[in-house]
Amino acid sequence: MGEKGTVRWGILSTANIGRAAVIPAIKESSTGHVIAVASRTDAAAKEFASANGIPRSYGSYQQLLEDEQIDAVYNPLPNSMHREWTIRAAEAGKHVLCEKPLALNAAECDEMAAAAAAAGIICMEAFMYRFHPRIDRVLQLLDQGVIGEIRALYSAFTFKITSSDNIRLDPELGGGSLMDVGCYCVNVCRTVVGGEPLEVQAYAQWTDRGVDEQMAGMLRFADGITAQFDSALTMERRECLHVAGTEGHLEVPRVFIPGTEDVTIEEFHGREEAKTHALAGLNEYTAMVEHFSDCILTGNRVRYPFSEASSNMRVIEALYRSARNGGTIEAVEPIS
Numbered sequence: 599m600g601e602k603g604t605v606r607w608g609i610l611s612t613a614n615i616g617r618a619a620v621i622p623a624i625k626e627s628s629t630g631h632v633i634a635v636a637s638r639t640d641a642a643a644k645e646f647a648s649a650n651g652i653p654r655s656y657g658s659y660q661q662l663l664e665d666e667q668i669d670a671v672y673n674p675l676p677n678s679m680h681r682e683w684t685i686r687a688a689e690a691g692k693h694v695l696c697e698k699p700l701a702l703n704a705a706e707c708d709e710m711a712a713a714a715a716a717a718g719i720i721c722m723e724a725f726m727y728r729f730h731p732r733i734d735r736v737l738q739l740l741d742q743g744v745i746g747e748i749r750a751l752y753s754a755f756t757f758k759i760t761s762s763d764n765i766r767l768d769p770e771l772g773g774g775s776l777m778d779v780g781c782y783c784v785n786v787c788r789t790v791v792g793g794e795p796l797e798v799q800a801y802a803q804w805t806d807r808g809v810d811e812q813m814a815g816m817l818r819f820a821d822g823i824t825a826q827f828d829s830a831l832t833m834e835r836r837e838c839l840h841v842a843g844t845e846g847h848l849e850v851p852r853v854f855i856p857g858t859e860d861v862t863i864e865e866f867h868g869r870e871e872a873k874t875h876a877l878a879g880l881n882e883y884t885a886m887v888e889h890f891s892d893c894i895l896t897g898n899r900v901r902y903p904f905s906e907a908s909s910n911m912r913v914i915e916a917l918y919r920s921a922r923n924g925g926t927i928e929a930v931e932p933i934s
């Protein structure tokens with residue numbers, strides 16, 4: 599560690615999400631300092647470093663990993679590169695906050711887990727929405743039984759891609775609507791139900807290059823609880839979660855990226871006027887970085903371990919199997 603109680607970060611690539619959300623979050627956090635960025639080219643790294651107030655730049659990712667003053671690495675590379683560069687960072691002794699989805703499949707997650715354990719570093723998937731206190735409030739309301747027993751969920755995350763060279767449209771880079779945004783829907787439904795689906799079914803609209811630009815899926819949990827979702831790279835922006843129970847339902851608008859404004863949870867009972875639960879806004883990216891840094895500094899376990907990411911990927915893999923087979927019912931492989 600550098601100065602006592604601080605975490606020195608290196609950023610792997612000039613990715614948009616780093617520039618727009620995670621680098622500002624690290625800077626805003628109480629313990630984080632962004633000290634270096636790496637890019638595939640020296641020129642891009644230098645330009646990004648200068649534009650974002652980052653002291654050091656490297657013209658290769660490996661060079662950044664060799665910087666002994668870096669404690670933690672943020673990995674926002676294309677999905678197909680998460681595994682390799684997280685493992686390389688672990689081998690270099692760096693903690694890794696890796697973008698979602700953690701890898702291309704559960705087997706890769708398990709390899710990353712083994713590398714992290716061997717190196718004694720911590721790694722976490724950057725599903726930042728889970729660090730917004732609103733999700734905890736939803737879980738608390740459900741625990742209190744405000745809607746009775748949960749029976750059905752619905753979640754959506756869609757938006758429209760405007761450029762054809764977007765990494766999300768490239769099958770070689772792990773593109774696709776389920777990989778990019780549907781993974782949030784799967785994650786939030788598993789989080790709310792508090793368990794794993796037994797089987798799934800999905801339909802997809804494929805691009806000529808074989809990427810799912812639209813997906814609709816169904817998850818069947820034990821006791822007949824179902825969760826439906828849709829994800830798309832071709833539709834107006836839409837993010838929601840509905841949780842329906844025997845005595846009412848909850849709606850969570852803009853559930854994944856609400857910004858820093860105050861947020862709500864709407865509670866409905868039949869035709870009665872909705873009850874609004876209001877919560878103060880916060881930057882969920884900063885909350886995620888604070889948690890991760892705190893775990894580095896204290897040795898505490900991260901709230902979402904590898905097994906969580908691996909379970910999410912098992913569901914995603916089963917959804918792809920179903921969608922590729924035209925909507926077959928597919929079992930979700932349990933963690934052995």
Ligand SMILES: NC(=O)c1ccc[n+]([C@@H]2O[C@H](COP(=O)([O-])OP(=O)(O)OC[C@H]3O[C@@H](n4cnc5c(N)ncnc54)[C@H](OP(=O)(O)O)[C@@H]3O)[C@@H](O)[C@H]2O)c1
Pocket residue numbers: 611612613614615616619636637638639642674675676677697698699724725726765771778
């Ligand atoms: N948590 C969130 O809110 C959130 C939001 C958006 C995206 N994400 C995740 O973050 C990751 C990056 O998404 P993004 O939208 O920020 O992507 P992006 O802007 O396209 O950035 C990806 C970066 O990867 C590097 N790269 C290395 N090999 C590449 C290749 N063959 N083609 C293209 N880029 C390559 C490039 O950096 P250099 O040229 O500098 O090497 C590029 O800037 C994805 O895993 C995505 O799922 C998360």
